[in-house]
Amino acid sequence: GAVVSQHPSWVICKSGTSVKIECRSLDFQATTMFWYRQFPKQSLMLMATSNEGSKATYEQGVEKDKFLINHASLTLSTLTVTSAHPEDSSFYICSAPGGPGEINEQFFGPGTRLTVL
Amino acid sequence: DAKTTQPPSMDCAEGRAANLPCNHSTISGNEYVYWYRQIHSQGPQYIIHGLKNNETNEMASLIITEDRKSSTLILPHATLRDTAVYYCIVSPNSGGSNYKLTFGKGTLLTVNP
Numbered sequence A: 001g002a003v004v005s006q007h008p009s010w011v012i013c014k015s016g017t018s019v020k021i022e023c024r025s026l027d028f029q030a031t032t033m034f035w036y037r038q039f040p041k042q043s044l045m046l047m048a049t050s051n052e053g054s055k056a057t058y059e060q061g062v063e064k065d066k067f068l069i070n071h072a073s074l075t076l077s078t079l080t081v082t083s084a085h086p087e088d089s090s091f092y093i094c095s096a097p098g099g100p101g102e103i104n105e106q107f108f109g110p111g112t113r114l115t116v117l
Numbered sequence B: 001d002a003k004t005t006q007p008p009s010m011d012c013a014e015g016r017a018a019n020l021p022c023n024h025s026t027i028s029g030n031e032y033v034y035w036y037r038q039i040h041s042q043g044p045q046y047i048i049h050g051l052k053n054n055e056t057n058e059m060a061s062l063i064i065t066e067d068r069k070s071s072t073l074i075l076p077h078a079t080l081r082d083t084a085v086y087y088c089i090v091s092p093n094s095g096g097s098n099y100k101l102t103f104g105k106g107t108l109l110t111v112n113p
Helices: none
Strands: A004-007 A010-013 A019-025 A032-038 A045-051 A067-073 A076-081 A090-097 A106-108 A112-116 B009-013 B018-023 B031-038 B045-050 B061-064 B070-075 B084-092 B107-112
Touching: A004 A090, A010 A019, A019 A032, A019 A090, A019 A112, A032 A067, A032 A076, A045 A067, A076 A090, A106 B045, B009 B018, B018 B031, B018 B084, B018 B107, B031 B061, B045 B061, B045 B070, B070 B084
Parallel strands: A010 A112, B009 B107
Antiparallel strands: A004 A019, A019 A076, A032 A045, A032 A090, A067 A076, A090 A106, A090 A112, B018 B070, B031 B045, B031 B084, B061 B070, B084 B107
């Protein structure tokens, strides 16, 4: 099946700094990617839909100025957490619908664990 | 909000079949039933999906009731590596942003030796 990678796999940063997380589709093109956040012992919560060449669509309650999404190419979407605070510490996961022959499947990245001190 | 209801946890003996139920009584005609699982601290993994017919692949079988209001995921011979949270999700399959998935709380399946 298709592979989605994320970088970094984990990051620790100081409060007030910005952190960029990359999501790549390795062997297929993804015009749409999704960003999720998962707090400990909770389910995945969709944050936003990333669209190649256009603005991202954010879910209700997600601050678009805090979580900047850029989908600059058909294989790369980035999520930047700006002015991070301890409450932003979470597991961030991206996904993309599969390519031809696998469009019914969502392929998820391995996740990025963010810890804000 | 998720449109599915699942038991919070289940146990299964290694080598036995694991049957995970899901209720989706408000499912629409154009919505599919998807199953994903998430092993601890990893991204979710697609298992199987179906519309109204039963489906089988190398990982599992999906049984959907005739009225489509519930389904059962069957892992025929559970192994310790199948211990994970299993999510039942209903979603239309019409492309683009409609591919987004709304995750409920899922079922934590623990396979015991």
